[in-house]
Amino acid sequence: MNKKIWFRDLGLRDYKDVWEYQENLFQETVDLKIRNRREELTLETLNYLLFVQHPHVYTLGKSGDIDNLLLNEKQLAAKDAVYYKVNRGGDITYHGPGQIVGYPILDLENFFTDIHKYLRFLEEMVILTLADYGVTATRSDGETGVWLDVGTPFARKICAMGVRASRWVTMHGFALNVNANLGYFDNIIPCGIRGKTVASLNVELGVERVDEEKVKAKLLHYFARLFEAEIVAQNLEAEKLPL
Template identity: 40%
Template structure:
């Protein structure tokens, strides 16, 4: 049973919706519908979605299919799907054992600052890693979270502006918990040729639970963003 982090005294309440295991396009539709409602001011609800995808490659607005190194036949054999998406960034992998977090928020409570928002997403992961004595870091010029020269969390956000001026976010972060790192060999992750990828399971000898890390990331999100999370079904 998933448990929502304990409410804090923050005035901003964010709904948490766990989509479970869901195909990429289905989850994309869910977040796009929520973002559209925020953009049109039909709702003012702030929502964070968590989801685990089947093997999927997405190509961001700054990406190229040249950074997919596996053949179409190999991708088909492995059960991969490939999508062009409207987030920032290059080529990214999603798959089992990877915790994907899609915050669909308007940024008014966070000074409507997109750069600050991305840094806060990074801080969520850095703080969670500290709890198990893993030293994550930022790498200048490379959004995301790194352990040494290996990326453990990719970040790719999209923002649009409401008529009232607030930016509305979609997409988010992809954090490798028990991810099969061999799957990254099908791509040049984020178009970076001289660095690797890693996961929590690779970095620790202790048993690693996806659900435990989902809760750890949510607690960290509530702390960094100074919000109360309320589970919504």
């Protein structure tokens, strides 16, 4: 089993470009697994973890309800935002500057074959990271993601999650609000859940801005620990990786 994970920080990138990039990495891994099975080979599959920030974008999962987007095309344009229906699980969510988005493209057969455990590990990575900032975060029964003040009238989501998996290969992932403009969430019913709001780490800490590089480092640390993996950083320019 290959527990090495190639990490790439993509910076600020268009959502559609990164979606296509994910799809390419995902399909390469799936195709290799099919070839291994067909030809009785044991070629090693690769694992990736991408960090990125996107310009303002709303995405709707394959089981989502378009009525949870409260803007029409003209209103989207006025807010300098775009919309895509995508092939992940979950309903509607928002991505934008100040949010750390993580896309693990893993062959889970290198780790464990359990999607439920995979999602819980992603949640735990965020919960442990927030704990380092003195923020107590938890899970909410029946609602994937990471929440604050669950069971109170003030319950709010700080990290959304939605994944796709085929042949135990994953894509899409999580979005942690660090310095997010929460006003953009007013234009949707986040994750299709009414009556609950969203949170951002800087607001919870009462500061103007949280150092996002430090948050990324903590996420990577806990990701590696939970998955018992070796994180190998790749520089897009130095490696001449396409995107």
